[in-house]
Amino acid sequence: MTKPNLQIALDQNTLADAARIAHLAGPVVDIVEVGTILELQAGQQAISVMREMFPDKIIASDTKCADAGSTVAQNSKDAGADLMTVIDSATIATMKSALSVLSGIQVELYSAWNWDLAKEWKKIGIEQVIYHQSRDALLAGEVWGKKDLDIVKGFIELGFKVSVTGGLNVDTIKLFEGVPVYTFIAGRAITGQDNPKAAAEAFQEEIKKYW
């Protein structure tokens, strides 16, 4: 089974803080993500900085695009992003519009999806989804469980590359054993640690144990 990617979500409030963490942990990960919070704070420049720092890595732009798909995709692409997120409640027209500019469109699953819609996304050429435990849901006490795994597996069966995110830490990785996850996205479990590089390495070692 292919080893899942490790993606670092940079959701700092300043580009300086994100660059500090990326400088330390970036070399260890497979995908560097400019998170929504950072992008809203620092703008497109945050993507360009990561692109220049890591010319050989995959760069993800977490715009959670809801409208004006081609414009947002063009801006992300111009800044150097390979991947860009759209929100599940965006229209099919918006998703198509984004896809016309950037093939690496990922639908981020919040509360608006269902299996029929997922099949429609597949039909228009969407290849990736992000299954998401919301930060606020986690704060409200929800945890990863069988229900989540079944959904992840369902999307994989439909042919999607599935990234998972939301409250992941080194201990939760093994819950996904045997599941061909495309990417584990970790935020504060790496960025919030005293040693972000060591934290990223611990994730990679744990992933290699099971895949």
Next chain:
Amino acid sequence: MTKPNLQIALDQNTLADAARIAHLAGPVVDIVEVGTILELQAGQQAISVMREMFPDKIIASDTKCADAGSTVAQNSKDAGADLMTVIDSATIATMKSALSVLSGIQVELYSAWNWDLAKEWKKIGIEQVIYHQSRDALLAGEVWGKKDLDIVKGFIELGFKVSVTGGLNVDTIKLFEGVPVYTFIAGRAITGQDNPKAAAEAFQEEIKKYW
């Protein structure tokens, strides 16, 4: 019936271009919005610039927040925003989290809402929604009609302040005659004109004709 507000949506790719338009048309409108495209491009600075240019106007931050509600709301508030959008597919936990920081939270209606959910939003303290013809839907040929008006009226009956947006121009304002719309949001019908100030004035005159 109270005169609806006129809101200008600044969705330029650069802060310079947005500032040029705001300098011309801003004094005429009631609410200045930093649109999602601009905010993703220029970051929080776009909000600060509009706040400083228009200290007495309402400033809206169109983050379409989907997660990390309190963080995104705090950042918008710190930059000077009075209003901030959340996406309809955000969880109730995210909406509550955003509301805990900024009372001017507006739910932007894409494809994830229903009337039961709307009542839940009301219950947790959300006072505003934005009814939205998607730009991509408009490009796909959809237009404002009775279906849209009925939804707008439904939200008003539930007690929400309702902003409407998406492909509005001076000629579509009269479609809403008799409906206590809270705000008309215009983008390119103002920002894309040779004379944005005159375009904004034409909107205000048309609104005054019917309210």
